[in-house]
Amino acid sequence: MTNPMTRRQFARHTGWFGAAVVLSVAGGEVVSHIADTRDSITAAATADTNTLRFVQVSDSHIGFTGPANTDVTASFTQAVDQVNSLGFRPDFVLHTGDLTHLSAPGQFDQVKQMMSGLRTDRVFTVPGEHDSVDDHGRAYRRAFAQATGGDGWYSFDTHGVHFIALVNTLSLEKLGHLGTEQIDFVRRDVAGLSSDTPIVVFSHIPLFAMYPQWGWSTDDALQVLNLLKRFSSVTALNGHVHQLFSRVEGNVTFHSATTTAYPLPGPGRAPAPTPQVLPARQLHTALGIRTVTYRQGTTALAITDQELA
């Protein structure tokens, strides 16, 4: 946050969660509004073929067993079904990590099979720290990132938007970490892009300082954000924190997604980020999926979060 916030930016900054907060990017300006989930989904469903529509799911933690969610497989199945019944076929589905709970081969196989049932053309992933326990992410890369360079980072383009997938969960020492090799990759990756190319960057751990005391931050993220400073629209999507949270810093809008497994406490609202046990009937309200739409021509990027039905 190098620039002081304008009053408008501050207003956005305070609007950091809701059942459906829609952020639109118009001419580089981010505007938020509360939208009825069904309206947004309908709008997305009727959008023309030039509209990019993708879904973010996160933190399925396949293999977790505990009172906070006694059946994470059923929850993730429900999330997959919900994606498949959105009323439109998303261009791709993005899983922002902690696919598994313990990086076990059987867990990677299981989540991969579940995601292969997603009605979409492509499924993208980044690893969470639960997917890269004690092996520097080798098992994850075997399962999900064989077509990538480095330690699993990559980029792709569609509908005029440039996507960058970052890995910040390897060799954790306190906070998320990208490393110089990956930062160099981003430098080369964006070098040829014009500054009006919308950028979407995704990672597991937030690239902003959401709550560093619990490791909810990435120590060298600023170096990547500096490389993205010249772009008029930058959206950063992450998981890890198991709750909706949005923040605007400079030209970047950060969106933490919720989980399909179990809620965590709000930043600093508990002694430790322990899985929260909710009454059984309430659990689904803390879980969810996210739809992102980008309509070429209106230069709009809209984010809609839905509870797990």
Place this chain on the structure above:
Amino acid sequence: MKTSFPWRRAGAAAAAAAVLAVSGLTLAACSSPAHPAASGTAIAIAITPGSGQPSLAGMPGSTATDPVTQPSAPMASMSMPSSAGAQAPAGTPVSADRVAIKNFAFAPAAITVKAGTTVTWTNQDSDAHTVTSQNNAGPLNSQALNTGQSFSYTFTTPGTYHYLCTIHPFMTATVTVTR
């Protein structure tokens, strides 16, 4: 969110204020004209690797036109090891060669043992943890320990061993080994 989790109650007033602020923005946003399209050129709808990328990352979804690659191994059954006997009753004092992992902390956070001692860590949390030497510069490198699972290591060389949980790296502790 229409729910009120216990940890969100305190922020309810702030959240309500935020909604009002955002609603005000909506009106402002609606009155401004839509930004015109940046260019009228044809749009690449297909998903293509970024320039310099060897190939497209990710895996095909069920509607992919390319042949869908099936995962090689059959669906694994998720059997978790029994935690019977591994879990210390709550409130039991932890002796010097036993460390509990509880409430996202190692307890005790600092222990001193004689060379040759086997130290055992037991995870009593509902989340998984590891016992890993800091900076990967030491002998501790456990698997992910699920609830009730234990990890043991026999220290033979005197010194101070700093370790952490790689899943929650704010969890740190030390073992001091004496002659």
